[in-house]
Amino acid sequence: MELALQVQDLTVRYGGFTALDHIRLELEQHTTLGLVGESGSGKSTLARVIAGLIAPDEGQILLGSEELRKKRSKEQHKQIQMIFQNPDASLNPRHTVRQILAEALLFHRIVDRSQVGRRSTELLDRVQLEARSLDKYPHEFSGGQRQRIAIARALSVEPSLLIADEPTSALDVSVQRSVLELFHTLRTELHLTMLFISHDLGVIHAVSDTVAVMRQGKLVEVNTKDEFFIRPKHEYSRELLSAVPKMPR
């Protein structure tokens, strides 16, 4: 199995506070790593450093065999796409869905201008939205639909790594499941490589191949999903699991 991502001794400090403490992590191609941990453990910070939104104080990030430095190329930015808890973070409210997708497709030269319409329709189909959504603005959609548009936008540039940071946490419970099911479908159909962050172990169970547990800026366990849920290695993982009344199957 080839490695899509390697994180080596990654450290981030906010002033005197160490938010990430020498994190080492590997992610195999075409697999999903579920990153779990209590609020404030450093999950979002790790996502942001990998995505290049903040620079690490120490350590290295390798995408495939390429080292990602502080200043990234346009191509490197394209390779790692992020989906946030709030889809509005990546959707320009003054642009229609057509414009949002076209901008990403053309900026990164994914297709010729003549192919933008066709590709945009395909992308909407991938996230189970109708083609007529193309001429609407983000505010005309529900939260779950807006998250689907954000997913379509992230997928449009064909990234080698997708980072989803609590992508269902801000959605109504009834909508969460359908967006999770979409992630599940996309994983299997597109063989995505994903870093999927959630504090919800049920969500992690639904989407992950491997599970990594963070606590106070440190990675305390990395395990296969099955092992993690049956025989967690770390005491803190056992505590997390015992706090969940009943695991969904």
Ligand SMILES: Nc1ncnc2c1ncn2[C@@H]1O[C@H](COP(=O)(O)OP(=O)(O)OP(=O)(O)O)[C@@H](O)[C@H]1O
């Ligand atoms: N810009 C910042 N300046 C100072 N401290 C920060 C900053 N961003 C995050 N922190 C602190 O770093 C720690 C890790 O935050 P982070 O958001 O990465 O955790 P998290 O595990 O994603 O939490 P949550 O699940 O609540 O989003 C927290 O203690 C947080 O208060």
